[in-house]
Amino acid sequence: MTQTTPTTPVPPGALDGTGESSKGEATDNRARSRAAGPGRLLAIVLTGQLMAVLDVFIVNVAAPTLRADLHASGSGLQLVVAGYTISYAVLLITGARLGALIGHRQAFLAGLTVFTAASLACGLAPGTGALIAFRFIQGAGAAVMLPQVLSLIQRTFTGASRAQALGAYSAVLASGAAAGQVLGGVLVQADLFGTGWRPVFLVNVPIGLVLLILGPRWLGGAEERPESRAGGGAAGRSGALDLAGLLLLAAAVLLFTVPMVLGQEWGWPLWGWVMLGLSAVLAAVFAVYEARLAGRGGAPLISPRVAGAPGMPLAIARIVLAMAANAGFLFVMTLHVQGALGYGALRAGWTFAPTAVAFGLVGLNWRRIPARWQPVTVPSGFLLAAVSFAGVGLALRDGSDGGPWLFAALVGVGTGLSFAYSPVLTRTLATIRPQDAADASGVLVTSAQLGMLTGVAVFGAIFLGHGPGVDASADALWATCLALAGAALCGAIVGLVIRVGHLR
Template sequence: MTAERVLTPAPTAYRWRWPALVALLLGEAMNLLDATIVQVAAPAIHADLGGSVSAVQWFTTAYTLPFAVLLITGGRLGDIAGRKRLFVLGVTGFMLASAACAAAPSVGALIAFRVVQGAAAAVIIPQTIGLIKAMFAGPEMSRALGGIGPVMGLAAVCGPVLGGVLTHADLFGSSWRAAFLVNVPVSLAVLVISPRLLENRAPRRPALDVTGTLLAMTGVGLVVYPLIGADLSALPGRSWGLVAAGLCLMSLFTVHQRREAAAGRSPLVEPSLFAHRGFPAALVTSTSFFAVTNGLMTVIVLQLQLGLGADVLTAGLTLAPWSVGLAVGSWTAGAYLVGRYGARLMSVGLALLLLGALSAIAVYGTADAASYPTLLLPALAVVGLGVGLFTPAFFTLALKPLQPQEIGSAAGLLNAVQQVGATLGVAVLGSVYLSNARPDDASSALHAVRAAIWVAVALVAVSYAASRAMGGRRRG
């Protein structure tokens, strides 16, 4: 049963499906943790290795940028070479890059190894959904996909906390290097389990669309790069020009994909995806939803740190109810609710997310500075519960009508727009907060965080409208 096989959707009787799922989710967690774990360790890295102040931002950007840029290509490579093979290759590369980061002798070397980490993550993440669909079917697939939500949420919340704990613990004098070394044993555990994965690729092995790959990578890179950590209210004209150029390249990419399909060649993105009425709506839903979740988390942490003066560890722990609610919601949805309620569960999740956001606005509007972090905890638990209910229902409905040859493209696209949405959410909500908050005025910070959350509320409405269009039948 451990030999490689090329499968279309898999038998539920495969005996190693649950251990294999553990490997997939550990791979997801490890990569998503690393996107945020360096945020807390960055000052210690800068103090140890030196370098310019701008280099500190590159500790994160060097990972995030190749991760976002290569996701679509990573999904297509899974169709071509096999998703299990790409997953194992990505985990191996990520482990070696993590060890290299821990041993980095200079800022330049660390940034270079972070680029390799981000590229490896872009190979790993798109394979997860396809491999889950290969090993699970029916209600069990909903439960397996339901595991993605809590892993994403816990990784986002725990990254800064874990980075702070490991750096301050200074185990064996490792300081910030422990934040990278922790990936090595986790990667080894994933590689030990990975032989239990079932090989899975598209029934017809497509050729790699090199022109489409270059257009997609450059276009996404030009859109995402200027927005990473940006304050949109102070974004220079040159940065807006890069965003506009990126959007133009993405338009050219769309035209190129249509021409490749019309000529009978293999485009980077399967055009048949857009014959499913609900898939474009799923892309919009994913973009706006992850803009809400990442942007909301960012402004809450900013308010705790800048508005209240809390340390990073305290700010991270304040988000614990969010992660608990998310874990409970995802497990409950995947195990019991998705199969029964389907799209209605997405609406319930978004309603709870909206309720939690409005509750947070009320807390910031009525509570004094000393008590609002405590009063915020129930609101964050409701937000997490809503996110947890929404996520497995969303992925199940977005992927359910797709054919095996479409999975790689779909996974790459969904993950790419998720990263773009997350970057936009952080940039937009962060800009609203930073442009309204003044360091010498505590009341302005409270006004700023409420204004930012109102933007999140508007994005929840966009997510709801787009999600209502999901699940449509295939055109033609």
């Protein structure tokens, strides 16, 4: 199977970021790059991004220690883990739009400040209630910070350097999930100064302070109202937020997120299904409202240029499937190795190192593949992931630790998912104009986050539907891995389905 080609002609050089989409601002971008130092800028924003992504997962390994120390109830512990994710997912689009209004550098530093302060508060929290509140604030800071990373990359880099920066971005974004499990295990096992779970939050503080000291200088000069200056973007066209659209979208995402992160813990109550139904209704209302607003010459929250960009629907579908499989796999594997196999926090964390390393290496180097093979990297990546998921299930099906076969399968999972994800992100953003970077970053990062939430909920439900014990857990993992393989196969064929739809 070959990569689906866009139905709209793509300018020469678009796939490596050197085409028409970047010519108009090339001189300005090069000047900013020389002033800010593109390597330093990338180091700052990717380090901030890594902290934000790690905090989605780093608490998982620390959860048992945290529960024992704070005497947290099951629902309280779930909110500690999920509170960050809920506010993070709900506010991502708002964070992207804030960057378009006040400047991406300023928004990044503001989000980093909130995130760092909230991390300190989380690490010092005296009880479960305070920790939950600080986790929500921490997620809000991440939601403001993270969308600016893509926007700054799009507006600072051009040509091949942009593609390389996007490769590093995708490697950090997705491998950060597994790296969070590893780091969480290391910190909990170390029990620094008898602090137990607290270092999983406090580790962000010195890193955040260093970034805040270096950021104002390394990120270069202030970027005042970039979309206004460039003539694009919702904020620049209107000078204000599309508040009605923002409220509709935030409500739809909130109604989707809450049952996804709490439904399994609370037995999928009726209110969860009602919220999911209302989420779908509000999403449809949002789409109609935005289309009518654009038709009246208004400034919708999401630019029509982004929604209609070549390959965007296919990119969203593939990103959702890849991130759903990634997050769902990490979730069920954590439950199996810690619950059934009795791994400690450190060993459980290191179990995911092969997946994280493979994902990162492929994300940084996939463009070295000969050009004639690159069109098939995405479907081939999904196929490799499907085989590898099945391999993990087979390696652990007898209740053992899997041995070398598990290591090989974990490497295959990371390699396959990276090939499935990294080229999609780079090629999609190559067709997006720099002044639309805020819209694109908000859409793609939110799609990835919602995919992760869906993956944990769906694949977690499959795994948790089986009884206790090592054998039952191994059977549950096998069934879940087959479902993960099915999702990966869907990712391999979704391009063909969308192409046939266009032909009709």
